[in-house]
Amino acid sequence: MKRIDWNQLDEPTRAAVLQRPVQAVSNTVRAGVQAVFEAVAERGDDALRDFTARFDGVALEDFEVGADEFARAADAVPADVQAAIAEAAARIEAFHRAGIASPYAVETAPGLTCQRVQRPIRRVGLYVPAGSAPLPSTALMLCVPARLAGCAEVVLCTPPRADGSADPAVLLAARQAPGVRVFKLGGAQAIAAMALGTASVPRCDKLFGPGNAWVDEAKRQAAQRPGGIAIDMPAGPSEVLVIADSGANAAFVAADLLSQAEHGPDSQVLLLTDSDLLLEAVAAEVEAQLTTLPRAAIARRALESSRLVRVRDIEQAIAISNAYAPEHLILAVREPRAWLDRIDSAGSIFLGDWTPEALGDYCSGSNHVLPTGGAARAWSGLSVASFQKAITVQEASRTGIANAGPCAAILAHAEGLQAHARAVELRLEQAA
Ligand SMILES: NC(=O)c1ccc[n+]([C@@H]2O[C@H](COP(=O)([O-])OP(=O)(O)OC[C@H]3O[C@@H](n4cnc5c(N)ncnc54)[C@H](O)[C@@H]3O)[C@@H](O)[C@H]2O)c1
Ligand SMILES: N[C@H](CO)Cc1c[nH]c[nH+]1
Numbered sequence: 001m002k003r004i005d006w007n008q009l010d011e012p013t014r015a016a017v018l019q020r021p022v023q024a025v026s027n028t029v030r031a032g033v034q035a036v037f038e039a040v041a042e043r044g045d046d047a048l049r050d051f052t053a054r055f056d057g058v059a060l061e062d063f064e065v066g067a068d069e070f071a072r073a074a075d076a077v078p079a080d081v082q083a084a085i086a087e088a089a090a091r092i093e094a095f096h097r098a099g100i101a102s103p104y105a106v107e108t109a110p111g112l113t114c115q116r117v118q119r120p121i122r123r124v125g126l127y128v129p130a131g132s133a134p135l136p137s138t139a140l141m142l143c144v145p146a147r148l149a150g151c152a153e154v155v156l157c158t159p160p161r162a163d164g165s166a167d168p169a170v171l172l173a174a175r176q177a178p179g180v181r182v183f184k185l186g187g188a189q190a191i192a193a194m195a196l197g198t199a200s201v202p203r204c205d206k207l208f209g210p211g212n213a214w215v216d217e218a219k220r221q222a223a224q225r226p227g228g229i230a231i232d233m234p235a236g237p238s239e240v241l242v243i244a245d246s247g248a249n250a251a252f253v254a255a256d257l258l259s260q261a262e263h264g265p266d267s268q269v270l271l272l273t274d275s276d277l278l279l280e281a282v283a284a285e286v287e288a289q290l291t292t293l294p295r296a297a298i299a300r301r302a303l304e305s306s307r308l309v310r311v312r313d314i315e316q317a318i319a320i321s322n323a324y325a326p327e328h329l330i331l332a333v334r335e336p337r338a339w340l341d342r343i344d345s346a347g348s349i350f351l352g353d354w355t356p357e358a359l360g361d362y363c364s365g366s367n368h369v370l371p372t373g374g375a376a377r378a379w380s381g382l383s384v385a386s387f388q389k390a391i392t393v394q395e396a397s398r399t400g401i402a403n404a405g406p407c408a409a410i411l412a413h414a415e416g417l418q419a420h421a422r423a424v425e426l427r428l429e430q431a432a
């Protein structure tokens with residue numbers, strides 16, 4: 001991994017260090033995704049069959065997982081994995097349930113009440129990656145909050161395996177959303193299908209879930225189309241930024257960096273440290289641990305765009321991290337909580353030496369569908385609220401309109417909107 005001394009760099013080089021690899025390929029991907037949307041809009045399921053054959057190497061007539069395949073899934077998944085899925089689901093549910101927004105009402109003037117209520121989004125479209133590895137944990141992160149939100153229809157797409165089946169553990173996890181309909185579709189074509197609707201795939205009201213650069217770009221284009229639908233967030237290739245001091249455990253830090261590097265060649269992992277010793281120890285550990293990883297080739301490619309960065313102090317590291325806005329931030333420092341208030345942008349934060357990011361990936365209870373590519377500056381990870389809409393309600397009595405109406409009328413006249421003013425003044429006359 002390349003070593004960098006932050007304080008020896010000029011501003012353009014610093015910006016280049018923090019550039020995500022996926023930004024460099026986006027033009028190719030953008031044009032490819034556009035072509036997928038056009039084809040799916042024109043030829044529907046036929047286009048889906050063509051893309052599935054081309055990109056997933058599978059000839060599928062029907063995409064939807066039937067009852068038989070669901071039933072077989074339970075037999076195909078080892079008992080310990082089934083138990084772990086159930087344990088993780090329970091923890092995810094506990095954390096997400098606690099965060100459900102409560103309705104509230106406020107009397108803003110005597111006789112005038114405003115309230116806010118939550119309603120589920122009716123039909124949600126979920127994407128579970130399975131290109132280089134199927135991610136049943138992502139099915140949990142999507143299906144548990146969708147169920148808690150009360151979504152009436154849950155559609156889930158995941159790429160087919162080489163034999164045309166869906167990953168059985170993904171199917172088991174998907175059952176966290178009862179009645180879920182699963183389609184064996186991957187990449188941009190899956191997103192286009194859920195965004196546009198085809199004869200077999202229902203058009204969804206909002207799209208959720210992470211994926212590679214194709215999936216991420218497809219969601220972006222789905223949202224930008226005329227009449228486009230809502231998306232959860234930009235959630236593309238994984239990234240982690242570790243801030244470590246001299247007391248950190250180099251083996252732990254290296255393992256955390258590699259855990260995100262192994263996701264894909266366009267993952268990015270960064271270490272910021274104020275210790276030369278720790279930096280060199282991590283570099284050595286990364287090399288040593290790489291030799292033991294089955295996905296070392298993928299991780300090595302991710303490490304090409306990753307850096308070990310020497311900073312002046314932890315304060316400077318926090319400032320760099322806030323500018324970068326990582327999907328995951330690990331604080332491997334002695335007093336991690338002391339820095340928490342200083343962090344203003346990150347998808348999810350992991351405090352201390354004993355909280356690997358991989359714990360959050362699976363079963364700490366927090367959601368692992370998180371904003372990437374700097375989107376954490378303005379976006380949040382998934383929660384039950386992501387699957388709901390908030391609707392405001394107001395009710396005025398005669399007393400209420402008498403109290404708040406004059407204010408509205410004055411502002412309406414000030415804006416030159418006489419019909420607005422009349423709608424209030426007519427009532428003021430009759431309420432008097
Ligand atoms: N941000 C998050 O919250 C989060 C969570 C989990 C995973 N991830 C990321 O999700 C990604 C998963 O990627 P993946 O590739 O393993 O699975 P994926 O399911 O996202 O993508 C696989 C699909 O991509 C399409 N595809 C592949 N190459 C293509 C090409 N050349 N042209 C057009 N389409 C092509 C295929 O249709 C295939 O089905 C990783 O980058 C991982 O880091 C992010
Ligand atoms: N780290 C990923 C989010 O960026 C989530 C994941 C799923 N499985 C393992 N990891």
Ligand SMILES: [Zn+2]
Binds near residue numbers: 238259260263358
């Ligand atoms: Zn991960």
